[in-house]
Amino acid sequence: MKAIVVGAGPAGLFCAYELAKAGVKVVVVDSGSTIERRKCPMKKMGYCVKCSPCNLIHGVGGAGLFSDGKLNLDPRIGGDMLQFMSESEARRLIDYVDRIFSEHGAKGERNIIDERAEALMRKAKMAGVRFLPIVQRHIGSDKLPEVIESLKGYMEALGVKFVLNKEVRDIAVSDGVARGVVARREVINGDFVVLATGRGGAQWLARKCMQLGVPTNYQPLDIGLRVEVPAEIMKEVTDIFWDPKFYIQTSQYDDSVRTFCTCPNGFVISESYNNFICTNGHSMVSIKSDNTNFALLVRIALTQPVENTSEYGESIGRISSTIGGGRPILQRFGDLKAGRRSTWERIKRSYVKPTFLYVTPGDVSMALPGRIMADIREALEMLNKVIPGVAEDSTLLYAPEIKFHALRVNVSKHMETNVKNLFAIGDGAGVSRGIVGASLSGIVAAREIAKRCRNG
Numbered sequence: 288m289k290a291i292v293v294g295a296g297p298a299g300l301f302c303a304y305e306l307a308k309a310g311v312k313v314v315v316v317d318s319g320s321t322i323e324r325r326k327c328p329m330k331k332m333g334y335c336v337k338c339s340p341c342n343l344i345h346g347v348g349g350a351g352l353f354s355d356g357k358l359n360l361d362p363r364i365g366g367d368m369l370q371f372m373s374e375s376e377a378r379r380l381i382d383y384v385d386r387i388f389s390e391h392g393a394k395g396e397r398n399i400i401d402e403r404a405e406a407l408m409r410k411a412k413m414a415g416v417r418f419l420p421i422v423q424r425h426i427g428s429d430k431l432p433e434v435i436e437s438l439k440g441y442m443e444a445l446g447v448k449f450v451l452n453k454e455v456r457d458i459a460v461s462d463g464v465a466r467g468v469v470a471r472r473e474v475i476n477g478d479f480v481v482l483a484t485g486r487g488g489a490q491w492l493a494r495k496c497m498q499l500g501v502p503t504n505y506q507p508l509d510i511g512l513r514v515e516v517p518a519e520i521m522k523e524v525t526d527i528f529w530d531p532k533f534y535i536q537t538s539q540y541d542d543s544v545r546t547f548c549t550c551p552n553g554f555v556i557s558e559s560y561n562n563f564i565c566t567n568g569h570s571m572v573s574i575k576s577d578n579t580n581f582a583l584l585v586r587i588a589l590t591q592p593v594e595n596t597s598e599y600g601e602s603i604g605r606i607s608s609t610i611g612g613g614r615p616i617l618q619r620f621g622d623l624k625a626g627r628r629s630t631w632e633r634i635k636r637s638y639v640k641p642t643f644l645y646v647t648p649g650d651v652s653m654a655l656p657g658r659i660m661a662d663i664r665e666a667l668e669m670l671n672k673v674i675p676g677v678a679e680d681s682t683l684l685y686a687p688e689i690k691f692h693a694l695r696v697n698v699s700k701h702m703e704t705n706v707k708n709l710f711a712i713g714d715g716a717g718v719s720r721g722i723v724g725a726s727l728s729g730i731v732a733a734r735e736i737a738k739r740c741r742n743g
């Protein structure tokens with residue numbers, strides 16, 4: 288029996304890995320090609336910082352290849368895997384994924400939860416902030432390509448066939464059963480189809496779900512800013528947790544704000560969409576900046592009359608790009624508090640040097656809705672009680688940072704849709720939001736497929 292996996296990001300790769308280990312024939316089809324990535328003029332950094340990772344053709348590794356490579360080794364982070372399995376099972380699978388990454392060269396240390404973590408938790412509690420201590424491993428964006436290359440080679444030796452540069456346009460279904468995929472007029476037949484198209488392929492996947500009658504739901508949106516401070520300010524915390532997870536419930540709007548994707552000694556980067564531009568961050572093992580950046584995000588869920596959080600996020604993205612002249616906006620926190628825009632002169636006078644210069648100095652409150660700005664300001668001031676200095680006048684704010692979450696595809700606990708033998712996994716199906724969660728969802732689907740293959 289043969290399985291076709293569409294997408295070679297972490298979800299697709301781990302699904303194919305597990306299938307091949309179980310002796311199932313696998314073809315992985317991806318619209319990208321890793322050769323393209325190597326043409327990038329900044330290839331020594333692993334990817335081009337100026338054009339965003341999302342703009343590039345992905346290929347083997349998917350968006351995961353261009354990520355910061357933080358492995359959040361906790362089932363409560365990166366998508367709710369606990370909807371699909373017990374906590375002990377999730378932790379077992381997480382250790383399994385971590386081991387595979389390590390075997391293929393992910394060398395970063397795993398942090399440990401010790402008394403320093405407990406002290407930090409106590410300090411956060413006293414400031415009215417929730418801190419979630421989790422185990423993490425940092426691979427580094429510059430090391431990820433080697434890890435993915437090693438994993439790919441190993442899988443090829445197991446018999447996995449990679450078909451790159453081939454976009455899947457359709458899914459072949461007859462009598463309510465998936466029979467294969469259609470890629471550029473060519474039909475690739477298979478007994479099982481696994482869709483792992485990531486956020487980049489989420490709209491295509493949503494369209495296909497609608498055509499096939501697979502139910503979907505909107506998910507909340509995360510919207511806010513990227514904050515950049517001198518690395519020393521956060522060192523005490525980032526020495527223990529590479530990507531510390533703080534949660535703040537704001538008093539004015541009772542909204543939930545969280546820190547996300549902290550990049551110690553990292554770099555702020557852009558993330559381009561069709562008609563607007565956002566920010567993101569990454570950090571490397573070999574090249575370090577003097578700053579640490581992290582996203583501060585407000586969770587927005589919409590009910591009625593509009594549930595479409597993506598449309599809401601996109602309209603904010605467009606306003607922001609309009610006001611920034613097609614670039615992200617950069618403002619010092621002190622200028623925001625003083626109600627004036629930042630200028631290059633003011634930024635140059637400041638002692639925090641921005642790591643990302645493809646920006647327009649301006650006023651972030653012109654770009655983001657008042658409620659989001661109030662939440663961010665309140666959250667930053669509260670965070671300052673846990674990490675003194677984080678809400679200094681010189682703190683840099685880049686806007687916007689938006690985390691779109693794909694429509695959640697209704698899948699069974701084995702990741703199967705209501706079309707028999709058609710599975711949807713990873714970020715594109717809205718079941719994960721990170722490398723580890725995506726990988727787990729791939730393994731879950733693979734194990735079910737392998738079981739059915741064994742049972743004929």
Ligand SMILES: Cc1cc2nc3c(=O)[nH]c(=O)nc-3n(C[C@H](O)[C@H](O)[C@H](O)COP(=O)(O)OP(=O)(O)OC[C@H]3O[C@@H](n4cnc5c(N)ncnc54)[C@H](O)[C@@H]3O)c2cc1C
Binds near residue numbers: 484568714
């Ligand atoms: C800048 C950045 C930093 C990040 N940092 C981290 C981090 O530190 N830690 C973390 O856990 N997560 C991080 N993430 C998120 C992480 O990369 C994703 O959660 C993860 O890659 C999702 O895996 P996936 O397999 O579901 O999708 P993807 O990795 O997006 O892979 C999907 C693949 O499907 C292919 N595809 C799409 N449509 C089609 C089609 N129609 N036909 C054929 N192929 C198709 C794409 O080419 C792509 O290769 C980061 C993301 C970005 C952008």
